[in-house]
Amino acid sequence: MSEPIPIIGGTGALGYGLALRWARQGIAVVIGSRKPERAAEAAARVRATLPNAAVEGLPNDEAARRGPIVFLTVPFRAQSETVNNLREALEPGQLLVDCTVPLAAAISGKATRSVGVWQGSAAQQAQEMVSDGVTVVSALQSVSAPVLADLDTDLDEDVLVCGDRKAAKARVAELVERIPGLRAVNAGPLEMARISEQLTPLLISINARYKTHAGIRITGLPDDDHWG
Amino acid sequence: MSEPIPIIGGTGALGYGLALRWARQGIAVVIGSRKPERAAEAAARVRATLPNAAVEGLPNDEAARRGPIVFLTVPFRAQSETVNNLREALEPGQLLVDCTVPLAAAISGKATRSVGVWQGSAAQQAQEMVSDGVTVVSALQSVSAPVLADLDTDLDEDVLVCGDRKAAKARVAELVERIPGLRAVNAGPLEMARISEQLTPLLISINARYKTHAGIRITGLPDDDHWG
Numbered sequence: 001m002s003e004p005i006p007i008i009g010g011t012g013a014l015g016y017g018l019a020l021r022w023a024r025q026g027i028a029v030v031i032g033s034r035k036p037e038r039a040a041e042a043a044a045r046v047r048a049t050l051p052n053a054a055v056e057g058l059p060n061d062e063a064a065r066r067g068p069i070v071f072l073t074v075p076f077r078a079q080s081e082t083v084n085n086l087r088e089a090l091e092p093g094q095l096l097v098d099c100t101v102p103l104a105a106a107i108s109g110k111a112t113r114s115v116g117v118w119q120g121s122a123a124q125q126a127q128e129m130v131s132d133g134v135t136v137v138s139a140l141q142s143v144s145a146p147v148l149a150d151l152d153t154d155l156d157e158d159v160l161v162c163g164d165r166k167a168a169k170a171r172v173a174e175l176v177e178r179i180p181g182l183r184a185v186n187a188g189p190l191e192m193a194r195i196s197e198q199l200t201p202l203l204i205s206i207n208a209r210y211k212t213h214a215g216i217r218i219t220g221l222p223d224d225d226h227w228g
Numbered sequence: 229m230s231e232p233i234p235i236i237g238g239t240g241a242l243g244y245g246l247a248l249r250w251a252r253q254g255i256a257v258v259i260g261s262r263k264p265e266r267a268a269e270a271a272a273r274v275r276a277t278l279p280n281a282a283v284e285g286l287p288n289d290e291a292a293r294r295g296p297i298v299f300l301t302v303p304f305r306a307q308s309e310t311v312n313n314l315r316e317a318l319e320p321g322q323l324l325v326d327c328t329v330p331l332a333a334a335i336s337g338k339a340t341r342s343v344g345v346w347q348g349s350a351a352q353q354a355q356e357m358v359s360d361g362v363t364v365v366s367a368l369q370s371v372s373a374p375v376l377a378d379l380d381t382d383l384d385e386d387v388l389v390c391g392d393r394k395a396a397k398a399r400v401a402e403l404v405e406r407i408p409g410l411r412a413v414n415a416g417p418l419e420m421a422r423i424s425e426q427l428t429p430l431l432i433s434i435n436a437r438y439k440t441h442a443g444i445r446i447t448g449l450p451d452d453d454h455w456g
Contacts, residue, residue: 112416147448157447160430188340188433195430202388202423203446205416210449217445218431219385220375221438 004028004054005175006063006070008082011042014099014140015073017148019046019055021179024151028054032063034082039063049151061089069095069171071140072126076115077106079122083129092133097172098123098193099140101200112205114198123162123193137163137172138193141200143182144213155181157215160196162187170227185218186226232256232282233403234291234298236310239270242327242368243301245376247274249407251281252379258284260291262310267291277379289317297323297399299368300354304343305334307350311357320361325400326351326421327368329428340433342426351390351421365391365400366421369428371410372441383409385443388424390415398455413446414454 005022007015010031019029023046031046033039039057046055064070064086074082079100090096100122104113119125123138130136139161147153159176161184163169173184187196199216206214233250235243238259247257251274259274261267267285274283284294292298292314302310307328318324328350332341347353351366358364367389375381387404389412391397401412415424427444434442
C-alpha cells in the first residue's frame with residue numbers, strides 16, 4: 001500500500017482529474033482546499049464515481065502533511081499565496097510537484113498567452129518560496145483536465161518532468177506512470193519549466209482550432225526505462 | 229510540376245536536410261547561401277546522394293526569387309541580417325517560412341536556453357522586417373536536422389505551423405506534408421511562435437538525457453484534414 005497523494009487545490013479541474021485517475025488505480029489521495037467543506041465535497045464526488053476510492057478532503061495544510069509527494073494544482077493567481085501558506089506544513093525531504101501554468105488568464109488575458117514570471121517559471125517561483133530541504137519538481141501542465149476527469153477516455157500522452165535532481169524526478173515519474181496512458185519524460189532541470197509550462201497555452205491554441213483536448217508526445221525516445 | 233522551393237541558408241544543417249527530403253520526393257529545391265560557391269557545393273552534395281535531384285545552388289537573394297514559398301533556415305545570429313538582405317528580393321505575395329530558433333547558443337550560451345527577442349519571437353522579428361505584402365509563417369523548428377539528413381530514417385512527428393492567415397499556413401502545410409512522416413499542425417497566430425520556437429531548446433534538453441534526436445507529436449487531434 002503506497003502512501004497517499006496530497007493534491008493541493010484538488011477541487012480544481014486538474015487536481016480533481018488527477019484524484020480520479022489515481023483513485024481508480026487504488027491509490028489513496030487527499031484532496032486539499034482552502035475551504036475544508038469544498039475539499040470534503042470533492043472527496044464525496046470522487047467516491048460517488050468510484051465507491052471504493054480511498055479519498056479524503058482536508059484543508060490544504062493538513063493535506064500537505066499526509067504524503068511525501070505533494071501535488072500543487074492551483075490556478076497561477078493563487079500559487080504564490082498557496083505556497084506561502086504551505087511553508088510550515090511542508091517538511092524537509094518532501095517533494096512539491098508544481099503543476100501551475102502562468103496563463104495570462106490570471107490577469108484577465110487570453111488562455112493562449114502567458115505572463116512572465118520573475119523567476120523564469122511558476123515552478124522556479126515555487127522553489128524560491130518553499131523551505132530549505134523541500135524540492136520542487138515541475139510536471140503535468142500539458143494534460144487536459146477534462147480528459148483526466150472523463151474516466152471513459154483513454155489517455156495517450158507524455159508528461160514532461162523538470163527538476164534539478166533525477167532521483168526526485170524519478171519518484172514523481174513513478175506516480176505519473178501509475179496512471180495508465182501517461183509516460184513521464186525527463187525534460188531536464190527545473191529551469192526547463194520555463195518552456196514546459198508554455199506548452200499549455202500552445203495546446204489551448206491548438207484546441208481552439210481543432211475542437212479537441214490535445215496533449216503532447218515526444219517522439220524518438222529509446223524504449224528502455226529511463227527512470228529505472 | 230510544382231515550383232521550386234528556395235531554402236535560404238540551405239547549406240546549414242536544417243536547410244540541407246529539408247533540401248534532401250524534398251529532392252527525394254521529386255520537388256525542385258534551390259539552396260541559397262551568402263557565398264555562391266557554398267550553395268553550389270551543397271547542391272552538388274544533394275545530387276551526389278540523389279542523382280536525379282532538381283537542385284540548384286544560388287546566392288540567397290537570387291534563390292529567394294525562384295519560388296513563391298521561401299524557407300529561412302539560418303542560425304538566429306544571422307537571421308536579422310539575412311532578412312534585411314532579402315528585402316529587395318522578396319516580393320508582395322511571397323511567403324517567408326521562418327524556421328529560426330533564438331537559441332542562447334547565438335550569444336555563446338547553452339543550446340537548452342533561449343534569448344528573448346524584442347518582438348516576442350524570431351518569426352515576429354522577421355515579419356516586422358519584411359516588406360509589405362510578404363507574409364511570414366513559422367514552422368519546422370522542432371524537426372531534427374541530423375534526422376532529416378539521414379534518408380534511411382523514417383520521420384514520425386508533427387510540425388507546428390504558426391501564422392496569421394490560415395490560407396498561408398495551408399500552403400506551407402502542404403509543402404511540409406510532402407515530406408513523408410511529417411504532419412503539419414495549426415498552432416495558431418504568428419505570436420504563438422513565441423512558444424513553438426521554444427520547443428527546440430526543450431527537445432535539445434531531452435536529447436541530452438536520452439541520447440536521441442527527439443521530435444514532437446500533438447495527441448488527440450481529429451483524423452479529418454484540417455487544411456483541406
